[in-house]
Amino acid sequence: MTQGSGQRRGDATAGEFTVQPGSGSERVVTVPDGKGGETRIVISDRGVSINGEAVAGADARPIAEVAPAPVFAPGRARKDIPNGVIAIVAIGCSMIVAVSLGSPLVRSFTRWLDRxxxxxxxxxxxxxxxxxxxxxxxxxxxxxxxxxxxxxFTAKLLAERAPQDMERVR
Structure with a gap:
């Protein structure tokens, strides 16, 4: 007996379903209907029947066999990323942008000052x-x-003369 999860996202009332081999090449899938009962789906070479009523002919069997039950991957939780990593990445990206845009601006400003x-x-x-x-x-x-x-020099010569010579000059 094989069991799978019949629960879909957002469907709280869906329970487990069972897949059982039937007589011959039949498969019997039992699914709870959410009201306390269950729905029985039989897939065989002759067709598909739900609760004993034939739903489709022989061409429905390959579709039912090929289509697997949906498997939903678990959602990634926010707590998988360590604290602060997003902030560090954002700061790093902004620094890269600032350097890549800022360096040509600084170069052009210095060239303008030189000119x-x-x-x-x-x-x-x-x-x-x-x-x-x-x-x-x-x-x-x-x-x-x-x-x-x-x-x-002239002032020195005049100062060295005798005072009487000075009287004569006057």
């Missing part, structure tokens, strides 16, 4: 003029230093 500083540079002719002005200022500073040395 901006290149445009603010002075042209070469202005740089040459500024160099000439700087050289001229240095030459003037040297000449002023020479003049001040000459004045110090």
């Amino acid at each position: 901006r500083t290149d445009q603010s540079r002075t042209p070469s002719d202005v740089a040459q003029r500024l160099a000439a002005i700087e050289q001229a200022v240095e030459l003037v500073a040297v000449e002023v230093e020479r003049i001040s040395e000459g004045q110090r």
Whole structure:
């Protein structure tokens, strides 16, 4: 005797069904009807009968034999995934997106800054003029230093003269 689960999803009243070999090539399937009774289905070479009433002819037998009873896989429970894994995966994916989108944006921003500083540079002719002005200022500073040395020397000579010579000069 073979037993299978006749319970379908959402069908709380369906119970177990039994499949028994009958006389000859018959198969007898007994299914509870949910009201305390049972329905008897007989499949044979002559056809299919339910509770003694013929339902189909000889062509119904191969269909009944080929069609297996539905087997439902158990649903995957949420608790199969450890805590925090979904959050870690979401953070990882968002970091990948941020890096893949952010790095070209940062590169383009730095290029824009480089181009901006290149445009603010002075042209070469202005740089040459500024160099000439700087050289001229240095030459003037040297000449002023020479003049001040000459004045110090003269002041020293005048200070060394005798006071009576100074009276004569006046």
